[in-house]
């Protein structure tokens with residue numbers, strides 16, 4: 001096992017009605033920026049619950065944070081923060097809203113051009129404190145310090161991570177997910193599954209705790225994901241999906257083990273260029289990446305096949321093939337297509353994605369840093 005230092009500062013408020021606790025977790029006399037997206041929270045009652053909890057407090061609203069939040073939109077919050085002396089941000093929504101709120105929290109106290117946080121990895125050690133009310137289980141953003149922001153002008157989708165933007169608390173009420181369109185449930189389950197894979201499907205380092213937790217999360221998603229689609233108002237299923245997605249990327253299973261993240265890095269370029277949903281890009285890239293990197297990931301692919309998909313085969317070679325097929329089938333069962341060509345993109349899109357990977361310096365991805373641009377090209381050609 002590798003060395004690690006681990007602390008998760010996010011207090012989880014899980015279950016029905018937990019939004020009523022928000023006020024008790026805010027600083028006294030807080031001036032709150034309520035950040036949200038395109039308005040789903042107004043249709044499903046989440047907005048009312050949150051506002052009821054904030055009654056009597058100063059609340060300034062900032063809405064319109066779009067899926068794959070844009071730098072251009074987010075910086076519009078900065079003058080509001082100044083004008084109203086905002087000292088706490090409450091993000092209500094999915095990963096995009098929470099990621100957007102994290103960027104706003106950092107940008108508000110950043111000296112210099114806030115885009116440098118993403119483009120240059122500019123360091124910072126302060127941000128406005130924030131909390132989250134999660135409405136879409138997927139990204140784990142509610143209890144990690146990561147954020148992904150897109151600059152529309154240059155079609156760049158870039159990430160940053162810093163513990164100072166990790167939410168102080170997160171409300172996880174599974175009831176809030178009942179109104180999710182089917183597509184967003186599919187996206188969330190696949191995203192969470194791939195988060196586990198990025199921290200698991202590398203090479204063994206004798207870490208049975210991390211492996212066992214990771215396998216349990218994946219088995220839960222494989223079992224509960226399809227049920228969340230077929231029985232949309234089953235509370236327990238939604239609760240299990242929600243907790244799986246949080247556990248998948250709250251830092252726990254990734255401690256002391258190698259991590260990959262190549263699928264995410266390549267996937268971000270597909271979203272930046274063509275607007276594909278984040279999870280769609282992962283479903284495209286991962287099965288092909290497993291195929292092309294099968295030798296490097298051999299032991300862990302076998303372990304995934306046996307422990308997660310319950311597969312047996314006459315030879316290791318067969319088991320690898322079956323495990324990759326099972327992964328692809330799971331994404332398809334969740335209703336997500338796994339080939340670039342199925343999204344009506346022409347063959348030349350492979351070259352366009354390659355161009356972006358090159359521009360963004362993604363020439364040594366993966367747990368060994370051996371996914372060069374040539375290897376990425378093979379993965380994309382295989383995925384077409």
Ligand code: NZQ
Pocket residue numbers: 036037038039040041044065066067068069093094095096097099135136137138139140141144146147148176177178179180181184187188191249264278
């Ligand atoms: O904008 P509103 O009106 O809220 O509608 C949203 C949005 O249109 C809707 N929605 C959310 N909750 C709902 C609902 N509709 C009905 N009922 C509800 N309860 O769903 C749509 C998609 O929301 P979005 O937040 O974009 O989805 P998701 O949570 O999948 O977030 C995706 C973003 O997170 C980033 C992705 O790259 C992408 O930008 N990621 C963030 C990570 C992190 N911070 O750790 C890690 C991930 O790998 C990922 O990269």
Ligand code: ZN
Pocket residue numbers: 139191192194195264278
């Ligand atoms: Zn993801």
